Amino acid sequence: MSNTFGKSFCITSFGESHGHMIGVVISGCPAGLEISPEEIQAELDRRKPGGPSSTTRREDDSLQIISGITGNRTTGAPITLAVTSHDIDSSAYAKISSIPRPGHADYCARIKYGGFSDQRGGGRFSGRITAGFVMAGAIAKKLLSKSGICIAAHTTELGRIQAPNATWEEIITTSRPNELSCANEAAASNMIEAINKARNKGDSLGGIIEVWATGIPVGLGEPVFDTLDGELAKAFFAVPGVKGVEFGAGFASSRLNGSQNNDAIIVRDGEISFSSNNAGGVLGGISNGMPLIARVAIKPTPSIGIPQDSVDLNTMQPVRLEIKGRHDVCILPRAVVVIESMTAVTLVDFAIRAQIIPGVIK
Amino acid sequence: MSNTFGKSFCITSFGESHGHMIGVVISGCPAGLEISPEEIQAELDRRKPGGPSSTTRREDDSLQIISGITGNRTTGAPITLAVTSHDIDSSAYAKISSIPRPGHADYCARIKYGGFSDQRGGGRFSGRITAGFVMAGAIAKKLLSKSGICIAAHTTELGRIQAPNATWEEIITTSRPNELSCANEAAASNMIEAINKARNKGDSLGGIIEVWATGIPVGLGEPVFDTLDGELAKAFFAVPGVKGVEFGAGFASSRLNGSQNNDAIIVRDGEISFSSNNAGGVLGGISNGMPLIARVAIKPTPSIGIPQDSVDLNTMQPVRLEIKGRHDVCILPRAVVVIESMTAVTLVDFAIRAQIIPGVIK
Amino acid sequence: MSNTFGKSFCITSFGESHGHMIGVVISGCPAGLEISPEEIQAELDRRKPGGPSSTTRREDDSLQIISGITGNRTTGAPITLAVTSHDIDSSAYAKISSIPRPGHADYCARIKYGGFSDQRGGGRFSGRITAGFVMAGAIAKKLLSKSGICIAAHTTELGRIQAPNATWEEIITTSRPNELSCANEAAASNMIEAINKARNKGDSLGGIIEVWATGIPVGLGEPVFDTLDGELAKAFFAVPGVKGVEFGAGFASSRLNGSQNNDAIIVRDGEISFSSNNAGGVLGGISNGMPLIARVAIKPTPSIGIPQDSVDLNTMQPVRLEIKGRHDVCILPRAVVVIESMTAVTLVDFAIRAQIIPGVIK
Amino acid sequence: MSNTFGKSFCITSFGESHGHMIGVVISGCPAGLEISPEEIQAELDRRKPGGPSSTTRREDDSLQIISGITGNRTTGAPITLAVTSHDIDSSAYAKISSIPRPGHADYCARIKYGGFSDQRGGGRFSGRITAGFVMAGAIAKKLLSKSGICIAAHTTELGRIQAPNATWEEIITTSRPNELSCANEAAASNMIEAINKARNKGDSLGGIIEVWATGIPVGLGEPVFDTLDGELAKAFFAVPGVKGVEFGAGFASSRLNGSQNNDAIIVRDGEISFSSNNAGGVLGGISNGMPLIARVAIKPTPSIGIPQDSVDLNTMQPVRLEIKGRHDVCILPRAVVVIESMTAVTLVDFAIRAQIIPGVIK
Secondary structure, three states, rough: OEEEEOOOOOOEEOOOOOOOEEEEEOOOOOOOOOOOOHHHHHHHOOOOOOOOOOOOOOOOOEEEEEEEOOOOOEEOOOOOEEEEOOOOOOHHOOOOOOOOOOOOOOOHHHHHHHOOOOOHHHHOOHHHHHHHHHHHHHHHHHHHHOOOOOEEEEEEEEEEEEOOOHHHHHHHOOOOOOOOOOOHHHHHHHHHHHHHHHHHHHOOOOOOEEEEEEEOOOOOOEEOEOOHHHHHHHHHOOOOOOEEEEEHHHHHHOOOHHHHOOOOOOEEEEEEEEOOOOOOOOEEEEEEOOOOEEEEEEEEOOOOOOEEEEEEOOOOOOHHHEOOOOOOOHHHHHHHHHHHHHHHHHHHHHHHHHOOOOOOOO | OEEEEOOOOEEEEEEOOOEEEEEEEEEEOOOOEEEHHHHHHHHHHHHOOOOOOOOOOOOOOOOOEEEEEEEOEEOOOOEEEEEOOOOOOHHHOOOOOOOOOOOOHHHHHHOOOOOOOOOOOHHHHHHHHHHHHHHHHHHHHHHHHHOEEEEEEEEEOOOOEEEEOOOHHHHHOOOOOOOOOOOOOOHHHHHHHHHHHHHHHHHOOOOOEEEEEOOOOOOOOOOOOOOOHHHHHHHOOOOOOEEEEEEEOOHHHOOOOOOHHHHOEEEEEEEEOOOOOOOOEEEEEOOOOOOEEEEEEEOOOOOOOOOEEEEEEOOEEEEEEEOOOOOOOHHHHHHHHHHHHHHHHHHHHHHHHHOOOOEEEE | EOEEOOOOOOEEEEOOOOOEEEEEEEEEEOOOOEEOOOHHHHHHHHHOOOOOOOOOOOOOOOEEEEEEOOEEOOOOOEEEEEOOOOOOOOOHHOOOOOOOOOOOOOHHHHHHHHOOOOOOHHHHOOOHHHHHHHHHHHHHHHHHHHOOOEEEEEEEEEOOOOOOOOOHHHHHHHOOOOOOOOOOHHHHHHHHHHHHHHHOOOOOOOOOEEEEEEOOOOOOOOOOEEOHHHHHHHHOOOOOOOEEEEEOOOOHHOOOOHHHOOOEEEEEOOOEOOOOOOOOOOOOOOOOEOEEEEEEEEEEOOOOOEEEEEOOOOOOOOEEEEEOOOOOOOOHHHHHHHHHHHHHHHHHHHHHHOOOOEEEOO | OOOOOOOOOEEEEOOOOOOEEEEEEEOOOOOOOOOHHHHHHHHHOOOOOOOOOOOOOOOOOOOOEEEEEEEEEOOOOEEEEEEOOOOOOOOOOOOOOOOOOOOOOHHHHHHOOOOOOOOOOHHHHHHHHHHHHHHHHHHHHHHHHHHOOEEEEEEEEEEEOOOOOOOOOHHHHHOOOOOOOOHHHHHHHHHHHHHHHHHHHHHOEEEEEEEEEOOOOOOOOOOEEEEEHHHHHHHHHHHOOOOOOEOHHHHHHHOOEEEHHOOOOOEOEEEEEOOOOOOOOEEEOOEOOOEEEEEEOOOOOOOOOOOEEEEEOOOOOEEEOOOOOOOOOHHHHHHHHHHHHHHHHHHHHHHHHEEEEEEEEE
């Protein structure tokens, strides 16, 4: 396992679904950043269950600041943040320990860790570990805001329902109160319908999250290997369920001609800009000053009520598996803040490396 | 700039388009691997210009083994491989040095490196640096072959022409002699037509490369951050022109229900397997024993003959830019071996970390 | 700050002297290792105050296993271990917050972290953070023991009292129960006398710790930069108070002729060995199969009762500083287990990289 | 093998003693630094054979700039520098290939690399690879000079002859022209006598190099693990022959009382300073604004003319080994610039991380 991400702003993730604590250690955060527990808790609350698509599990996810913040200021020392696990019901999992669940990492983990991995609730592979990502993201976002960089994500597609293209203003103002984090009300109501239909069948849905970051100066990204897009993609694939990542026009750009896809270079307000943003804000692995735009494809929740084919690894006999745990029909609404967080964490790392963010915040 | 990739099998890339040498240093390659210069040269030759879509530049790309291989055996010391640049015509570039080319990194690089970067031929951002990736890939592939892991990529879409799904046998047998590395002859001939049409207009095309890796044991990948898919995505984004990456069903999986997307777990030949491969061989960031399948979206070549809008950075006045250099209409056919190489380099790193590949090859 | 050490077996340290918790996250520990809380606690107890040279502070250092161990077995997930702080008396420190203490990092930290660092009890620079190193070391030692590698350190000099050379048997059998971890009784009693004398004067003492590791196979160490000796030295300098590190004959070897210093190569019990061990078990940055022997020079505790010259940073006026906190006269006896721990952590990292330790412990 | 050092300013070393080229790739050097080939060559010339203690081998070490510098300015791209090997006489080594030389890494390398390592001239373990360190050091020193940081080393002890303590002025003015890099003429002449005596006996000598760095601001170093002293120590142990490293009073400080060892904090010229420098410029792993002072113990050259006991690994029979190659009686005079270089490389890395050195040098 490799649980640390970032070169200058490093986050180390720890915890399992049904363990004592899930958390993160942040190393390399500048000293002096003002941040309150409430600000971090507010981000955690955005990934809490409770929306129309989510599990009925209660996850309090109540923040504990273990180190690195004193008097609401970062001290320069590693910041350790954690949530304690409550309301754990492992009974549903106990029965299936020798039967890997389709679409989950159960089988891979069992082989890789010799049967010693903690399988309860998905263990280390559970979506619950993203609570740590979100706590780190809260710090990262606050840091970025000092440099005028702002991040927002939204659900742009869910259960085959596509929301129309949204503007930055729509994304930041509409999405947050909306339970699905979808910027378009009509699409959101269709998505809820799709969710209810899937839930009734015991099935699940996937979708696409789009994340924007504005205010990024030209020059973030360290090619040829630590590219802005490459590190973001790596960060996104750490989120359970992600199967694809694209920037700007993405896969669609592969179907354009060069004359259509190239963003013309123009002067806007006395500064270099681009007439369009097919690049999604990144050229040659470096930010170009336009909004960064990435889209992340998330597969449908693998835990479904419909019986599925699996194998009992003890007997090597086929079994018909029914999963009875409480699961999200679709994780997208809760994953929006996670994608924002990984974006923020990655951008902060590059911003420190590019000396956009200083070693001490006054 | 960050020019080293990998934790155990580390490649360090160096060189600029019009510099003296383009190359790679490979650190962490096991000693004793038998590899001939011809094997490495054969891979280099696969990315040479010459096919229907490529530039008329002559790039000999003649291999030099600088260190780390003695008597066709790796010694355990860092392996340095390079090609020397010939036939360099910088004249076309000299004129436009203050005018960034749309779709290129010119403007970003100028800002990030304060005007000191070598702009000739795209400098550090040129596709030519991927010659280094290919030399590293040749070593990586040879190493993987010792463990029964085999990699092949093919052009699955080019200029909006989609090739039908190919089998592993088609990919490895058909693709290589084919100048477009497309496994389907009818599609290939349509692609060539599209290329000729684009060339006549001075325009360019993009497309999609699909890469497969077979023979991968269960357990490669080091979540939660160094996931198999995340590191591969990062590796792919180091290749100029890549705008999207997906695994297995990828973006399409976001439109499936869980009951459709989950790959059922079955017993095949006495071993655990899966009835389908929507996962693309990776679950929870770890290989699951099925073929690894990734698709990479590549944008159309940004250098086109059609005049484009840009700005003279010295005067901040708009200019109409005509690019007269010799460029590929579409880089996909030459990029196929590059995508294979980055796949190989990434897999070797994980295979060493998982102790699948030993420290000495006997 | 950079708080992660190791490439394959990575430890991330967190916590400040007067914070809520001091701990460590261990990433990359093989799954299946059997280890009980008692084994870890026993190591923690070795660095507890209580001996003749130590503070009268009570530090319970009671172990909490937060993640990564279930049923006394490592799961492959990151292992988080922590101790909670009790009996914190910050009053003595509050008064001197603008007056840096000579010999401490106070002034450096204040400048580097802009005055935001937690100065109480030395904050992040306190010896207390080595509790995290010891917990990681307990895991590392257990892992190494599976491969027959055994580590022991002893106090070889304290307050100018030198203990005679000790054999491996003396080090492992005599040192542990001895409160000073000195292998020689006569020397130990002289050391205690020196300690008492220094305490009466309000002064402090330093000394030298020697660490041995036996059972190391040939081949640990990854030159040219990640040498066995270089990484160990780096690990030791993370321990507060260390001012010098040497291997084998060390500084004394610089005064020998080559004919005296070279260890002759011989056959012993049918295997290659060496007639002497001036190399201290390492040649060319790689273990040579002989016992690894390193010596670490530790300066006298900087906190002393004798008044010292400092400056009030608010007024830039000289002040006469009297430190009234409860401090160790000499940290060596408590540091012995810390040096062992950093040795173990470093060796495990190399052993995993050399594939001596497998990914799963059965 | 691990051949890359540094996090922000990364050097990757390549080459073997009798290979085609020995060199270095520098990644992360700011763009715009003005540096001429002559400046780099001048540093290389300082480690050339030719002085009273050195080999009669001719090593031209003529610089080749392969990438990253255009028009005497760094471009931001990776800088590749190399020297080509000439006058290679491997005959003396061919005979002893199955007989490891005492004091060398031959035996360790043979085991670790399965007999595939290039043993000629010590291969990867030869002092010749430090030519790469010196080329990187030339760039690093130039960068540091822009921030007022200056580095100089001198031979402070050789063959048991100790030079008296030197001042910074003596070190920088006296040492360089002196063939032994010793700041004291009388000591130097005694050292030459000792060298001649050892040479006549076919024996070799070691010694101690002291390195100073002045102009370092407070705050370089990233504890708790990437300490200034720890990284420097790691860097020094990459230099063949180093057996010990100490800072400031070093091992001697372990014999002082706290009241003697603590450097009193004072105001000098309106700024915080210290009345003495037992700390050697580093406290808590962070620079304190005083000159950085380190001492490095170097063992006597292991290659000696006097016959030594070894074993033929093919027959496992004892042999009496006479080494006939051309070797340095003492490497110290040539190692002085190597120690300076590793100091410079380490300091630049920390200076970039602390944002003392910007991303572009104007």
